[in-house]
Amino acid sequence: MKRFFIGSLAVVGGLSIFFFGGLIVLLILGASSKPGVPEQVVLELELDERLVEYVPEDSLASAFGSEQLTVRDVVDALEKAGGDERVKGLVVKVNGPPGSTAVVQELRDAVKAFRATGKKAVAYADTFGETGNAMGGYYLASAFDEVYVQPSGELSITGLAIETPFARDALAKLGVKPRMSKRHEYKAAVNTYLEQTYTEPHREETERFLTSLFGQMVKGVAEGRGLSEEQVKAAVDAAPLQGSEALEAKLVDGLLYRDEVYAKVKEAAGEGAHLLYLEKYLERAGRPNQGGLTTPTVALIYGAGEIARGQSRANPMSGDVTVGSDTVAAAFRKAVEDSRVKAIVFRVDSPGGSYVASDTVRREVQRAREKGKPVIVTMGTYAASGGYFVAMDADKIVAQPGTLTGSIGVYNGKMVTAEFWEKLGVNWEALGVGKNATMYSSDAEFTPEQHAKNEASLDRVYADFTSRAAAGRKMPLEKMQEVAKGRVWTGEDAKERGLVDELGGFPMALKLAKEAAKLEGPVRVEVFPRKKGAAEVLSSMLGEKQGENSEDEAAGVRMTAPWQPVLEQTRALYRLGTQLGVVGEERRQVLSAPVPDTTW
Structure with a gap:
């Protein structure tokens, strides 16, 4: 019976391997027999x-x-x-x-x-x-x-509209006490928990970027349709x-x-x-800018998603991507070490995330420039807070007029949930060795000394952010402090204030990269880290290490295995609870600027 059982497993395993192997062969054969482009x-x-x-x-x-x-x-x-x-x-x-x-x-x-x-x-x-x-x-x-x-x-x-939820009173009814702090008054990410309506800075910031976006759209429609801006505004109102x-x-x-x-x-x-x-x-x-291997290369590195420490992560089921500082940093190092690479285009599309992870990436941008490889940032939907932190040391920053950027600020803290759990009949007790071991426990308020430490941490991060941003942008610190304060700007407004250099997208970034590297004629744009083959991806999903050393391993993206969606759903529920403050801990030293969805 034992032999029969083992033999059956071997047959099933063999058939599985044969099936997946055949699938890969069919895909390769299909790819090699693609038709061409018709003449018309x-x-x-x-x-x-x-x-x-x-x-x-x-x-x-x-x-x-x-x-x-x-x-x-x-x-x-x-x-x-x-x-x-x-x-x-x-x-x-x-x-x-x-x-x-x-x-x-x-x-x-x-x-x-x-x-x-x-x-x-x-x-x-x-x-x-x-x-x-x-x-x-x-x-x-x-x-x-x-x-x-x-x-x-x-x-x-x-037109354009934004609806922002404010849950201070709801949290109070639940017995949840937000103990969050921010730098400074425009850092609106925590207002959902702390306020019941817009603060004046939050309202001013939101109305300004809505007005800026609307103005860009009216101007674009007017130019495209050969109308006046007044005619377009009248049509919108009608x-x-x-x-x-x-x-x-x-x-x-x-x-x-x-x-x-x-x-x-x-x-x-x-x-x-x-x-x-x-x-x-x-x-x-094929793509443009794909010359031969001897053509000068411009490396394209992506920083798309929330910024976190460790490797980048991707869920093949949901499509969610996290910017891992180790992965992006390794991609920069590999681009710097590659003699073919003459410049780097860094595509940033991130609302931010971890302060430490953002600083890890910023350091590699700085090192690339020190090694003689110009870095040009092109911003997508947003490059705000931590997304701006990773960009600010580049040679040039390119944004679309409608990119949301800046938000030079920080927030941290915790939710105190003791009363919430008491209403449910749950008693949490925290034990710790060390005066501040339970400082970020959700079961107790900050002591005055802990609160002071938390505030000092915010001051340190904010001072670091603004001073580094001022140095990166070659701007007096006083001027940087005026446009910081946690405020989100559109790319159009950010350019006026010196936070970005040019308005445009991929083509503008490539043009500036060629100019910075003194390149003329064709170039080859190559994505770093390199694309992996099907076998490597499958083995990565099975948890096998990729590459021969830590540099190779760090440059990869950690794939979520197919059997993990249930775990991800559980984690999603946990994250929702964290956001509402009823479970878990709020992350500290967060450079993040979640922007409400614009209805349009």
Whole structure:
């Protein structure tokens, strides 16, 4: 019986290996037999959901060719298509905004650059918002040559709004006492727990970045549609608009169904034109800036997600990514050591996180520059608080006008939950050896001495942040302290205050990187850390060490194994409890600027 049991397990294991091996072979064969790009093609893109910023190079999807479309994928595909004679035009179905204001601006820039090559771009939607606000989707569409909407559709371009929850009174009813401190008055991340409405600084900050974003969008729509800003504002105030009203206001070029729009696009492209998905085109035509191995290389390093100590982590089920300081730091070291790499572009898309982890990454940016490798930061949706901390020592910082950045500040503390647990009949008792062993216990208030220590820690971190930011930006400390205070700025406002150097996206960052490294002609853009093969990714998911030393291991991304979603759900519930202050501890020395979702 024992032999039979062991033999059965061996057969099952062998069949499993055969199955996975066969799957990998089929995928490789499929990849090697891809068709080419037709001689006459119109690129087609359907924006059904938000574009991701980054698919980890160690992810299983990336190993077999990413199925998730990234912001860079669209930008690169349009840049490549602009110089490709086979590509005659572009048609995009806009089902909603592909992301934040900054992401939309990155795509608008790419569309305008594509049009500048003499090729036509058409946007279509069945409706711009049926029951909700579609300001973001229409803002993108307005960058195209022509915009069409279905006859039964509408333009619900009603402006921008933010709804912020304040739970101070609810926490009090639960018996939860927030004991949080911040530096300084604009650091609004903890206001949800401490306040019941906006403080004056919080209101001022929020209204200003909403006004800035709205102004950018109105200006963009006006330029794209050949209207005055007053006309666009009047249309927004009159929205939702029926299709006929939008046509009369010159916000769309016609009321057509999908088949009619696509027929017009193909007719304009010439007889025999084929439609081809943009992602398929990129797959077959390849990216721009991909010269041979002897071409000067610009390293592209991503810092996308919340910043934490240790290795970066990615969940293949949810797509969530964490910026691990060890992983990003190792990527910088490898780029510095690579003689082919002449400059580094660092893409930051993060609301921040750990102060210590942020400082680890900042140090590697500094070291890269000391080793003669220029570093150019390009900011995505946000690069705020810790996200700004990792960027501030770069040679140049590039942001979109709608990027949310700055938030130079810090918060920390804890939630005291003794009364909450008492109401549930639960008694927590903490035992510790050492005067301050239970300082951050959620069962007791800070003593006066502990409170003083906590405040001193905040002062130290804030002083370090502002002084380093002033040095990195070559700005007098007094001036930096005026624009810090934990305040979030749009990229447009941040440029005026010296926190960023240029407005733009990937192309602008690459241009500045070439200038800083004194490079002329073609360059090769290569993502660091390197992309891993399927076998390496699978073994990583099984917990096997990757690489021969700590440098190789640190440069990887720790993948969440397929059997961990249940654990992740449990952790998610725990994190929710932590946020509400009913379980766990609040993280200390946090450089984070969670920004409420903008309704648009």
